[in-house]
Amino acid sequence: MDQQPSTVEKRDQFGSRMGFILAAAGSAVGLGNLWKFPYMTGANGGGAFVVIYLLAVLIVGFSLMLMEFALGRNTSLAAAGAFRTLDNRFTFLGVMGVFSAFIIMGFYPVVGGWSVAYVVKTLTGELVAGASYDAIFGTLISGTFTPVFWTLIYLLMNVVIVAGGISGGIEKAAKLMMPALFILLIILAIRSITLPGAGAGLEYLFKPDWSLVNGGVVLAALGQAFFSLSLGMGCMITYASYLDKKENLVSTAFIVPALDTLIAILAGIVIIPATIALGFEVGAGPGLVFVTIPAVFATMGATVGRILSLFFFVLVVLAALTSSMSLLEVVVSYLVDEKNMTRKKAVTLAGIVMFIMSIAASLSMGAWSGFTIMGNNIFDLFDKITTNITMPLGGMGISIFVGWFWGKEKARGEVTNDGTIKFKLFDLWFFACKWVIPIIIGIVFLTGISSFPG
Ligand code: PHE
Numbered sequence: 001m002d003q004q005p006s007t008v009e010k011r012d013q014f015g016s017r018m019g020f021i022l023a024a025a026g027s028a029v030g031l032g033n034l035w036k037f038p039y040m041t042g043a044n045g046g047g048a049f050v051v052i053y054l055l056a057v058l059i060v061g062f063s064l065m066l067m068e069f070a071l072g073r074n075t076s077l078a079a080a081g082a083f084r085t086l087d088n089r090f091t092f093l094g095v096m097g098v099f100s101a102f103i104i105m106g107f108y109p110v111v112g113g114w115s116v117a118y119v120v121k122t123l124t125g126e127l128v129a130g131a132s133y134d135a136i137f138g139t140l141i142s143g144t145f146t147p148v149f150w151t152l153i154y155l156l157m158n159v160v161i162v163a164g165g166i167s168g169g170i171e172k173a174a175k176l177m178m179p180a181l182f183i184l185l186i187i188l189a190i191r192s193i194t195l196p197g198a199g200a201g202l203e204y205l206f207k208p209d210w211s212l213v214n215g216g217v218v219l220a221a222l223g224q225a226f227f228s229l230s231l232g233m234g235c236m237i238t239y240a241s242y243l244d245k246k247e248n249l250v251s252t253a254f255i256v257p258a259l260d261t262l263i264a265i266l267a268g269i270v271i272i273p274a275t276i277a278l279g280f281e282v283g284a285g286p287g288l289v290f291v292t293i294p295a296v297f298a299t300m301g302a303t304v305g306r307i308l309s310l311f312f313f314v315l316v317v318l319a320a321l322t323s324s325m326s327l328l329e330v331v332v333s334y335l336v337d338e339k340n341m342t343r344k345k346a347v348t349l350a351g352i353v354m355f356i357m358s359i360a361a362s363l364s365m366g367a368w369s370g371f372t373i374m375g376n377n378i379f380d381l382f383d384k385i386t387t388n389i390t391m392p393l394g395g396m397g398i399s400i401f402v403g404w405f406w407g408k409e410k411a412r413g414e415v416t417n418d419g420t421i422k423f424k425l426f427d428l429w430f431f432a433c434k435w436v437i438p439i440i441i442g443i444v445f446l447t448g449i450s451s452f453p454g
Helices: 017-028 031-043 047-075 079-086 088-104 108-124 133-142 145-163 166-193 198-206 215-229 235-240 249-277 285-298 302-339 343-363 378-406 408-415 426-451
Strands: none
Touching (some): 017 249, 031 047, 031 285, 079 088, 166 249, 198 249, 302 343, 378 408, 378 426
């Protein structure tokens, strides 16, 4: 290690390459894929949104993932520390990342809590055929005590895992959860596309209608790529800081976005065709998964539907957990590396603040729904500030830093492990870091932001 963190504890590391890939993919794959991607696709017109999303992953996602891996491993420090040691004029980028993590953790646990509640609702038989699914969802999210209770339960799960540290907690959890998630999704996707009438849904998902696209849609797709890949806020910098010097960053930076995109598309294939085939509304918004899916399952027969529904919501909870624990880790490693706190104290402190923010986000759909800022309630505001503003701008800052300040030779040394790993596309990648990515993000941000907060 070149830079020792100031704490006396030895810095933890991932125990294996597979463990790291699974943890990074676990961070990427989450509610962004299963809950947000299908409803964003539905709300933004289908195929065209999907195509722009794929372009964003291809052009910006891969390159930025590699940059973040390189910065984290090079310094063995979480986001803020990484920038501080490399060039302290850029420390603000790391701090902005910690801010993003905090704000995301102000609404993510609310949806995590709904997911836990739906596991329980499936078990208790509340989601049977003929039930009024939008009423069930509406009652849950607009409640005062119940959603906050489930959010608390969900946050506690995160606190327990992250308190266990890297190899003991995060890695173990990811190793178990990721393969289970993948298998469950494949089963559900097969079920969905074999429904009579699923063809129209597949067409909606994959056939672009460009007339629906404007600057706001492009920014939404770009922001969604950042959110889904956990980029632009130091999360991948932080995870890579626990990585061994021998690992191949290039191949990992390819595998993780590929897996994440595969799972988002799979989730789309599970949800959109089934929704359309059964005559539900694809543009239903954040309730899409929670309202449509139980209804879809219920039409598959009482027992099968209930088992699949249980699978599905357990899957959503697992995927959400491996993501939110990485968000919590960003904040915790900042407090440990920069503020000399013990891991336990940092986890407790962060958990409490996140709980308070989540209460506000949860109540903003019920008792506090009258309180809005520029037309958004607190929940939407937390989402839009991060997805559409701080993450894309963070990504732009990271590219500018790597392309213009860190420099080509240092970047080359880190991503090729000092020349021992072949990376044929290095020049193209560096060109993207220096020119393409900052310019694209700049243009998309400026043309799309006018539609914020709409
Ligand atoms: N990528 C996660 C998801 O799709 C969310 C996330 C964002 C996690 C940023 C970490 C950092 O659900």
